Amino acid sequence: PFGHAGYHARSPLGRLERRVVDRMSSQPAAFRRGRAAQYLAGVDVESLGDVQKFVSNGVHEKTHASAGASMSGLWTRLSALEKHHIVVFTTGCLTFTGFVPEWMCLLSYASQVLLVLIWADKRAFFRREQYYLIGLAREAALCLAVIYVDNVSLYMVSVYHKHRMENIFLQDNVRLMLDFALNRSLFFKVLFDLVPELCAREVVMHNCILAVLCTLRPMPVSLLAAAAKVARTLWAARLFRCICFVSVVMPSQKAGCFVNRFDATYSEDEHWREALMHWRAGGGCNDLVYSGHGVAITLCGLLYRDYAKLLGA
Secondary structure (H helix, E strand, O other): OEOOOOOEOOOHHHHHHHHHHHHHHOOOHHHHHHHHHHHHHOOOOOOHHHHHHHHHHHHHHHHHHHHOOOHHHHHHHOOHHHHHHHHHHHHHHHOOOOOOOHHHHHHHHHHHHHHHHHHOOHHHHHHHHHHHHHHHHHHHHHHHHHHHHHHHHHHHHHHHOOOOOOOOOOOOHHHHHHHHHHHHOHHHHHHHHHOOOOOHHHHHHHHHHHHHHHHOOOOOOOHHHHHHHHHHHHHHHHHHHHHHHHHOOOOOOOOOHHHHHOOOOOOHHHHHHHHHHOOOOOOOOOOOOOOHHHHHHHHHHHHHHHHHHHHOO
């Protein structure tokens, strides 16, 4: 029910978006690109000739500026989102740990909260987003319910696995090739260790700063409508994940996983009570097809691809 920009199709903004799209679809492709450039840059263009002039001037100015620009000039032309990328990636490389430290993630979240409290226009944001609160609440409730079912399922699948006490390792050909290359070349091993690891918490942090920047400036999309789409996609993917790992149980690839993560002395009733009453972070032992962390990273990547360009990234 949501359009490309995130507006509900039956809302006034959704109907306006549909009329704009229908009108623009009858124009030449170059004119449509120029209209998009007009919106993003605030330049008035009315004809195809004006569009071509605007695009050619923009390309000439950009080329001329980049040819003689210093590093400080390049940094000032970067958007806030791109600066955030560079700082996070550089920190991950300099720490030699393969990931961004937890203290930096916490510092980033604290900075985002301060930015929203100080600079965001809360009243204007509420007036713009109030139409999407009910849809977001519905999708968020469904998402929480499916995640709870996923949490109970991954616990009980590990309990009812017949070979839970055995260590059955599958042949991982990619891992074997990597081990072979790392053992043969010290240079490749050092280079491989220096590559920053893509952690789920860093991906979530990037999307949080994306949402914060959307609240600080007028955007052609609804933030709550986009959040509702994310919640709907997440609960659908997690529900299908439950069906997959319950249907075909894969053996854990960590030695002694069940003994380390679960209490082997519990009875069946005690296991059910533990599964229903306590939340287990980090997954279980046999929920391998497919990865819950992979769902979160892929979803954040798709969300970032659709909305980061609106902020100049």
